[in-house]
Amino acid sequence: MRVLVTPINNPEETITKILKNFNIQLEGKKVFVKINAVxxxxxxxxxxxxxAAAIDSLYNLGADKVFVMENSTQGNFTRLVFKVTGIIDVIREKGAKAIYLDEEKSVRVKIGEYEVDFPKVVYNIINDDSSFYLQSLRRLRP
Structure with a gap:
């Protein structure tokens, strides 16, 4: 496992630095970004x-399409949280697409001895080598 510790003065530069440091190849890939919007x-x-910085960085590194996704909790609708916080405006302005996981169809997945409903779009991402998944940006705050 590799770890990179770096200050976050400029989010776009930091995200680009992280992806380049780990030699992440995004040319022509669909990139799915999991944010936090509880x-x-x-x-x-x-x-x-x-x-916005993440989307810019991903497109600058060659991503074909960027998707930003979340499943809000605490009784909220993701679509509402994206609207009230201005997240949806940024996503649209930057040419990305929002995925509201709480509105997506699910598939039954067995995890250990349990069966759970899992968002189909995430299941497909995990099983698609032509996609890249950037997990939670919650720790990257300017």
């Missing part, structure tokens, strides 16, 4: 500036 209270969602 609620619309400050501190409970990824900064729209950080999301």
């Amino acid at each position: 609620d619309f209270r400050r501190g409970s969602y990824t900064s729209p500036k950080t999301i």
Whole structure:
């Protein structure tokens, strides 16, 4: 396992540095970014500036299409949280696409001895070598 510890002065530069350091190849790939948008209270969602920087960085590194996804909790609808926080405006402005996991169809997946409903879109991403999944940006705050 490799770890990179770096200050976050400029989110776009930091994200680009991380992806380049790990030699991530994005040319022609669909990239799926999992953000945090639990609620619309400050501190409970990824900064729209950080999301914008991530989208810019991913496109600059050759991504074919960028998708930003979340499944809000605490009784919220992801679509509502994206709207109130301005996240949806950033996603559209940057040419990405929102995926509201709470509105997606699910598939039954066996994990250990349990069967759970899992968002079909995420299941497909995991099983598709032509995609790249960038997990939670919650720790990347300017």
